[in-house]
Amino acid sequence: MNHLSSETFRENAKAALADTHLRGALKNATSLFGERRKEAAASLPNWEALRTQARAIKDEALSHLDRYLKEFVENAETRGAKVHHARDAAEANAIICNLAAEHRVRVIVKSKSMTTEETHLNAALEAAGMQVVETDLGEYIIQLADEPPSHIIAPAIHKTRGQIAELFTAELGMPPTDDIVQLTGTARTTLRDRFATADMGISGVNFAIAETGTIVIIENEGNIRLTTSLPRVHVAVMGIEKVIPRFADLDVFLKLLPRSGTGQRLTTYQSFITGTKRHASDEGPEELHVVLLDNGRSRMLAHPVTRQALACIRCGACLNACPVYQQIGGHAYGSVYPGPIGAVITPQLMGIEKTSQLPYASSLCGACRDVCPVKIDIPQLLLHLRAEISPRKGSIAERLAFKLWAKVMTRPALYKMSSVAGRILQRFVPISRAWINGRDLRPIESKSFHELWPI
Amino acid sequence: MKVSLFVTCLVDQLWTSIGVSSVEVLRRVGCEVEFDQSQTCCAQPAFNTGYLKEARQVAQRFIEIYEASDAEAIVSPSGSCTAMVRHYPELFADDPKWLPRAQTIAARTHELSSFLIRVLKVEDVGASWTGKITWHDACHGLRDLNLKHEPRTLIRNVRGAEFVELEHADACCGFGGTFSVKYPEISVAILDQKIDAIERAGVQAVVSGDASCLMQIGGRLSRKGSKVRVMHLAELLAAGERK
Numbered sequence: 001m002n003h004l005s006s007e008t009f010r011e012n013a014k015a016a017l018a019d020t021h022l023r024g025a026l027k028n029a030t031s032l033f034g035e036r037r038k039e040a041a042a043s044l045p046n047w048e049a050l051r052t053q054a055r056a057i058k059d060e061a062l063s064h065l066d067r068y069l070k071e072f073v074e075n076a077e078t079r080g081a082k083v084h085h086a087r088d089a090a091e092a093n094a095i096i097c098n099l100a101a102e103h104r105v106r107v108i109v110k111s112k113s114m115t116t117e118e119t120h121l122n123a124a125l126e127a128a129g130m131q132v133v134e135t136d137l138g139e140y141i142i143q144l145a146d147e148p149p150s151h152i153i154a155p156a157i158h159k160t161r162g163q164i165a166e167l168f169t170a171e172l173g174m175p176p177t178d179d180i181v182q183l184t185g186t187a188r189t190t191l192r193d194r195f196a197t198a199d200m201g202i203s204g205v206n207f208a209i210a211e212t213g214t215i216v217i218i219e220n221e222g223n224i225r226l227t228t229s230l231p232r233v234h235v236a237v238m239g240i241e242k243v244i245p246r247f248a249d250l251d252v253f254l255k256l257l258p259r260s261g262t263g264q265r266l267t268t269y270q271s272f273i274t275g276t277k278r279h280a281s282d283e284g285p286e287e288l289h290v291v292l293l294d295n296g297r298s299r300m301l302a303h304p305v306t307r308q309a310l311a312c313i314r315c316g317a318c319l320n321a322c323p324v325y326q327q328i329g330g331h332a333y334g335s336v337y338p339g340p341i342g343a344v345i346t347p348q349l350m351g352i353e354k355t356s357q358l359p360y361a362s363s364l365c366g367a368c369r370d371v372c373p374v375k376i377d378i379p380q381l382l383l384h385l386r387a388e389i390s391p392r393k394g395s396i397a398e399r400l401a402f403k404l405w406a407k408v409m410t411r412p413a414l415y416k417m418s419s420v421a422g423r424i425l426q427r428f429v430p431i432s433r434a435w436i437n438g439r440d441l442r443p444i445e446s447k448s449f450h451e452l453w454p455i
Numbered sequence: 456m457k458v459s460l461f462v463t464c465l466v467d468q469l470w471t472s473i474g475v476s477s478v479e480v481l482r483r484v485g486c487e488v489e490f491d492q493s494q495t496c497c498a499q500p501a502f503n504t505g506y507l508k509e510a511r512q513v514a515q516r517f518i519e520i521y522e523a524s525d526a527e528a529i530v531s532p533s534g535s536c537t538a539m540v541r542h543y544p545e546l547f548a549d550d551p552k553w554l555p556r557a558q559t560i561a562a563r564t565h566e567l568s569s570f571l572i573r574v575l576k577v578e579d580v581g582a583s584w585t586g587k588i589t590w591h592d593a594c595h596g597l598r599d600l601n602l603k604h605e606p607r608t609l610i611r612n613v614r615g616a617e618f619v620e621l622e623h624a625d626a627c628c629g630f631g632g633t634f635s636v637k638y639p640e641i642s643v644a645i646l647d648q649k650i651d652a653i654e655r656a657g658v659q660a661v662v663s664g665d666a667s668c669l670m671q672i673g674g675r676l677s678r679k680g681s682k683v684r685v686m687h688l689a690e691l692l693a694a695g696e697r698k
Contacts, residue, residue: 362631391506402504412492
């Protein structure tokens with residue numbers, strides 16, 4: 001099983017860099033998504049204004065989150081939904097496992113949901129004896145391969161067509177082919193059968209509207225529509241930050257999200273689910289359960305700098321734009337959420353103990369901030385986390401080095417002396433062998449600019 | 456106009472010709488240039504690595520040095536270091552004594568190309584250089600200071616230089632300060648995308664506004680035995696000075 005840990009980020013990254021299949025797949029996918037995003041954003045003359053507006057809506061929702069959540073819960077329950085509150089992943093999984101047991105569920109179909117990846121729901125359900133089938137094609141592929149997703153919206157982005165063909169031959173017994181129509185056809189036939197037999201459908205949520213109690217889920221494959229309408233019981237899992245105040249607010253988000261994620265003007269399906277069916281004779285699930293997950297989000301909400309990360313609408317644009325992600329992909333991060341937003345969210349959700357390398361996995365180039373549809377200042381958040389981590393967890397050598405550095409840089413005489421010392425030392429000591437392994441280091445000048453002046 | 460040069464520690468120690476060229480260009484456009492011998496660093500290494508206490512100490516020193524100067528502007532041949540100075544108010548956001556001082560210094564500090572075009576309104580400094588040339592957008596200049604057209608305008612006005620756009624000119628070179636030391640393998644993998652684009656551009660030189668990016672790019676080009684040279688914008692603008 002390919003579940004890496006954030007603790008071994010550097011080793012993970014090195015292994016990823018040596019994987020030519022991975023790097024080929026990443027290069028194709030991230031540049032394609034990046035180009036499409038650019039074109040789609042350019043198709044709207046007011047892109048910048050939309051970003052500002054979206055962020056303002058999110059800020060409003062987050063600064064009155066208690067009120068909007070209450071409103072959402074009241075409206076959803078009035079329409080027949082049952083809302084559950086989960087403080088953490090274990091509670092969320094327990095709620096869902098209990099629901100499955102109560103309803104004598106054997107087969108569960110799931111649509112793509114990063115929140116249930118975050119809680120590792122599949123493992124919990126399987127441990128309770130349930131059969132869980134992922135129905136998003138990408139998620140289905142990685143479920144067959146027993147791997148975690150490597151991208152927020154394109155979970156199997158790290159796989160080439162050839163690798164998927166081999167997987168389908170091994171796992172589904174189909175004759176070897178790399179014809180995409182045949183591959184997707186086989187997945188479709190297999191999944192249709194699961195939809196027909198499933199007792200419970202589990203989905204995520206893109207937006208939860210306080211005003212109406214509606215949950216909104218967008219997709220392209222139609223599997224979410226089936227997951228949320230065919231089985232007897234529908235369970236929707238959402239982070240508490242997904243709530244937005246008004247139905248009209250969707251206008252701006254439905255413009256931004258598909259364009260930022262896949263470069264589409266609109267996804268193929270938008271499902272609006274408000275409570276359960278009105279009449280017994282109507283089609284659709286008998287029960288709708290909404291699980292509201294906190295899992296560290298209240299903690300993020302409490303701080304004015306970290307709060308902005310809760311505005312994230314999980315489009316994945318920052319991953320595609322990130323030079324680090326483009327080279328190493330998602331698995332190396334060893335976390336459910338990879339890339340720049342993952343490096344920001346993961347330490348806050350999971351704590352910094354095991355994830356302290358992630359905020360340093362960035363050159364701080366700012367490309368993520370440029371593409372973010374809700375204008376999250378990711379570099380600022382990375383710096384904020386670094387300032388929390390370095391003084392406590394930095395190596396003793398690094399902490400001492402910066403103390404010494406500050407002494408030298410605040411004393412011109414010391415600075416000049418160390419400049420001379422550096423010139424002598426550079427003949428004997430390689431500054432950083434790892435640096436020099438890839439690049440020639442520029443030698444220190446025989447005379448500094450200070451010494452050249454006046455010119 | 457009287458300007459005070461912040462040469463940056465990198466240029467001071469590793470690439471003095473950038474400082475010399477900056478002075479030449481500034482004088483050519485009519486500036487009186489002063490250089491304070493007590494200057495050191497902008498504090499960026501500590502700020503970016505999460506050592507804010509140390510960053511504040513060095514930033515305070517920077518502020519004191521330039522408060523003592525009556526120069527109208529502080530000019531630096533680095534988008535990255537200028538962006539750092541522009542971040543000073545964030546560093547002192549909770550410090551009512553230092554915040555206004557940080558704001559004043561931040562507002563006085565300019566990156567070279569931005570100073571020439573936005574402040575002095577000079578688009579042609581009378582430089583000449585023969586050959587095919589391209590531009591790498593250094594991240595902080597591009598994204599923190601919004602420098603996109605300024606350097607290109609200056610380069611296009613260099614006599615004899617044929618300017619070509621670099622594929623993905625705005626992509627990071629992978630340097631990122633301590634990032635290049637903490638994760639050298641990733642840093643070089645990112646860098647190689649840039650190197651490939653430069654080689655495909657078929658140029659004699661790649662120009663940028665930051666010595667750090669140029670060290671990164673130049674270090675790899677020389678390791679690979681490439682004939683393409685790296686040049687700071689100040690060096691290009693000082694080239695072939697009119698007599």
